[in-house]
Structure formats: structure tokens, C-alpha cells
Amino acid sequence: MSASARQALRVARARQTACQVRHATSSRSTTTGGPPDHNYNTNSAYNYLVEDKAQEFDKYPLVTARSLSQHRQQPRRVKMYTRDFVDDSLYNPYYGYFSKQATILRGPEVSFSSLKDNSDFQRHLAQTYQAFEGQDLGSSPRQVWQTPTEMFKPYYGQAIARYLLTHYKLTSYPYNDLVVYEVGAGNGTLMVDILDYIRETEPEIYLRTRYKVIEISRQLAHKQRVSSVAASAGHEVEIINKSVLDWDTTVPEPCFVLAMEVLDNFAHDAVRYDLLTGQTFQAMVAVDEAADYHEILTPVIDPLLKRYLGIRRETERHALHPSLRIPKWARQLRAHLPFAPNLTSPEFVPTRQLQFLEVLATKFPRHKLVVSDFSSLPDAMEGVCSPVVQTRYRGTMVPCSTYMVYPGYFDIMFPTDFDRLNRVYSAVLARARARSAAGDFFSHGWTRRDRQLVGEVTTHAEFLDRWADVDATKTQSGESPMIEWFQNCRFLTS
Numbered sequence: 001m002s003a004s005a006r007q008a009l010r011v012a013r014a015r016q017t018a019c020q021v022r023h024a025t026s027s028r029s030t031t032t033g034g035p036p037d038h039n040y041n042t043n044s045a046y047n048y049l050v051e052d053k054a055q056e057f058d059k060y061p062l063v064t065a066r067s068l069s070q071h072r073q074q075p076r077r078v079k080m081y082t083r084d085f086v087d088d089s090l091y092n093p094y095y096g097y098f099s100k101q102a103t104i105l106r107g108p109e110v111s112f113s114s115l116k117d118n119s120d121f122q123r124h125l126a127q128t129y130q131a132f133e134g135q136d137l138g139s140s141p142r143q144v145w146q147t148p149t150e151m152f153k154p155y156y157g158q159a160i161a162r163y164l165l166t167h168y169k170l171t172s173y174p175y176n177d178l179v180v181y182e183v184g185a186g187n188g189t190l191m192v193d194i195l196d197y198i199r200e201t202e203p204e205i206y207l208r209t210r211y212k213v214i215e216i217s218r219q220l221a222h223k224q225r226v227s228s229v230a231a232s233a234g235h236e237v238e239i240i241n242k243s244v245l246d247w248d249t250t251v252p253e254p255c256f257v258l259a260m261e262v263l264d265n266f267a268h269d270a271v272r273y274d275l276l277t278g279q280t281f282q283a284m285v286a287v288d289e290a291a292d293y294h295e296i297l298t299p300v301i302d303p304l305l306k307r308y309l310g311i312r313r314e315t316e317r318h319a320l321h322p323s324l325r326i327p328k329w330a331r332q333l334r335a336h337l338p339f340a341p342n343l344t345s346p347e348f349v350p351t352r353q354l355q356f357l358e359v360l361a362t363k364f365p366r367h368k369l370v371v372s373d374f375s376s377l378p379d380a381m382e383g384v385c386s387p388v389v390q391t392r393y394r395g396t397m398v399p400c401s402t403y404m405v406y407p408g409y410f411d412i413m414f415p416t417d418f419d420r421l422n423r424v425y426s427a428v429l430a431r432a433r434a435r436s437a438a439g440d441f442f443s444h445g446w447t448r449r450d451r452q453l454v455g456e457v458t459t460h461a462e463f464l465d466r467w468a469d470v471d472a473t474k475t476q477s478g479e480s481p482m483i484e485w486f487q488n489c490r491f492l493t494s
Contacts, residue, residue: 057286057296065267069093074407076287081302082403083351085285085293086267086387089407091216091243098217098265100408104186105129105146109153117477118484125151147261148372148460148489149190152473152482157193159468160370163493164194164256165202167368172254178209179255181364183244183356184262185213186220188227191237210236216243245355247363254366259356263373263421264413266352268385269305270403272297272343273321275331280309283346285404293404297343308354308424315423321347321384347384348414350421357425361432369425369455369494372463376488377415387414418490422455425492429454460489 060079065087068074072094080088090097107128115121149156168178185191191211199206215221221241228237270283281297282305288294312319323344334340360367377388379399389400391410403412461483464470473482
């Protein structure tokens, strides 16, 4: 492992040990009214670490992930919203996780019929990891992981292809071409498997298929171009190297949008609530002169977060932090205990996910959506809808207890509440349909007439049991790893 990687892990371990110091104390910005007065840690002895710097943090400029994309290392003496910190950590083109260390494992196709059972498949997968990383697992700083697309190829991709073909024939054929946009295509394996299946089973439709990839990572976009050469056989495949959140071209034709294992790396905002009043505070991350991170809170909610919270209030009756569901008298009683917190644990709000849905509604008005991702994650840090923050070290995943970690070496993954996603998605589409003549997209509320959900949520197993060739992935014992693994994943289709 390189010296920089070892240093990053030491920093992460130190911050994990001192996470109560780093993100369990906060200050209210002095420019937004009042001295530091928040304590959401039972040990208030740590408060001085942030309180002493509150006025200094007020002077730090507010930066965004977009502005930091021009920097070759993360600057100091700046502050940013949590979503921008996560975006910068994952996607910065010079030091971000997906630009620097992340590698999606691409192994050979698995002969499931030669394996005894699920345990034998797990041993096979471990051997594949070890062969890829090398015998000296500490020699490589690469962050390696594998997706269902890679683990169960080509059968996983074929299941998606069957879904696309069936719904294309029901809704658009023969009047329109089959147009597919894949967001975040990884190694390009799903694209290859889908196009191969369409070419082999529906050659006429294949000639009318146009496949486009929207990929934020330059490294992965290059891999996808290489994969597309083998898959397209002269067929039109377009790799577009940009963030889907920056998409600015309207696609008027019917199309499918695929987002497989993408939502988990959409950055979230962190919020905390006053335990007595319920007031919302938005979190920022301050990077001080020593490159240490501090979470600071502001009662001034930025427009994107305010928009999401507004939609959530309109679509849910009880969208409350669990701590606020406790009777108020009990919270008031607890407030009189020594060192009692007056703020909740953090809640992570999928604001980038909302931006994605708004892009779909406004720029892909005739789309059909296929999304799959994690609905829950083990080893998550404290909080509501909180992420898993982890790095791979000597062949083992090491979880951290804070999202404020050294950029480039740590994956930050969020679970998705798919039922809530479906409600928000439906509300965003309803707003798009009901825009006023002036084009004020954000003024339209969630009316009773709009309450019909446009998506269908299914489990990973339910979707694949319907669309995949399950028999091809059965082991000798009759178990199918493709069906039985990833029980914490869901699909949303529209």
C-alpha cells in the first residue's frame, strides 16, 4: 500500500476514534443568530473544539463540488454543504474516489451448474477477488467491488433486456426506435449484455436500438468506449462523459432510463432537528487550516433541501425523525437531565436524488425508468438513512463511523427508501405535467388528484424471478445466488 493510502487510513482511524469530537459537537453560525449553543453529544466536554472556532468558520467561503472540481487537492479554510463534501470526496476528477482508486471487479462468467451451492459460489467469489488483487493484498491501494451485473453476467443484463423489449413492444413499437439511456454504466458490462441479447433474439429491433451512456467518470467512460466496440459491431453506441445532474438537452422521444447501483452514491444533505421545537438545521463541513473536518449547523435552509423537505411533507403524513415521534413531555423531561442533547442524530436527505428526478421530469418527459439499488445497508454510521463509509484494506472492508473522511480512499454509500422514492418521483412528475403557462416548475403542489403513484417497487428477487433465466443461475443444490443474494436491494420501474 502506498504511503498516501496508509496515511489516509490512519487519518480515517483517528477520525473514527475521535468522531465524537469531529461531528458530535456543533456551533451555530454567529452570522445567523446567536452564540454556539447546541450539544447533541452526551459528553459536552468536547464542545469547545468547535465553539472556539465558530467565528473563524463564519469567515470561510462557501464552496461547492463544482467549484472544487478544478482543484488538484482539497483546499483548506473553506466550508461546504454535506452534499458537496460527499460529491467532492467521490467525484472530484483529480482526487475523488471514483477517479482515483475505485475499480469494479470484472471476472469471468460463472458456470453456476458446476458449483455445489451458495457457499461454493461465495468461495468462488472470494478467490476471484484474491486473484484480481494479488497475493499481497496490502500492496494495492485499489478499492475493488463487484456489482450484480458483473457477478451474474450475462443473465442479469439479459433480464433487464427482456423487461425493455417487452415494454417497448407494448408502448412504442413499431412507431419509435428503442432508445436507452444508462446512467453510470460502470465497466459497460450491462450495456454489452443488453445489446448482445437484443441482437440475438430480436435482430430487427436491434437495428432500431440506440444506446447512450451518461457517465460522470472519465476513467469509466474510457472503459465503456472500449466495451462498446466489442458490443456494438458497428451499431450506434454513444458515451457521454458528464454528470446526469448537468444534463441540459431535452429528449422528446420515448426512451428508457436505466440507473443500476447509482442512487447509493448520490450525495445527501445532513440535517438535525431541535428536540423541543422541531426546528431544522442544515449541516455544513468546515475544513480548517490543519485539514481537519468539523460539522457546523445553520438554521438557514438552502433552496434544494427546502424543496425536498416540502415535497416530503406534501406526500407523507408522518415524515418525522424518530426522536421527534417521542411525546413532547418526555423530550422536555429528558432535556433537564445532565448533559442531555438538544438536537437529534443526523438525518441524511437525498437532495441529489431529487435533482436527478427533476432532470428526468423536465429533460426526459417521455421516459420510462428502471432503477435498482440498496434499500438498507449494514455497518451504517449513526443516524437516519445514514451511509456506510468504508475502505478496503488488505482484502477486508473497514467501516468508519463518520462521513468526514479523507477524500479518494473511501466509498460513501447511502440506502434508498424506495417507497418514499416512489412518492417523491410521482410528485415531481405531477409538478412537471401541471406546470403553469409561465413555466414555473416548482410552484405546483402535490394535489389529491396527483396522488397516484407512477412507479412499481419490487424486491430484487421478485424482479429477477419474473424476467431472468433463473434456471441458468442454479447451483447443483437448486439454489440460485442471483435470486437469493442482494435481499437488501429493490427495483423501481415506471
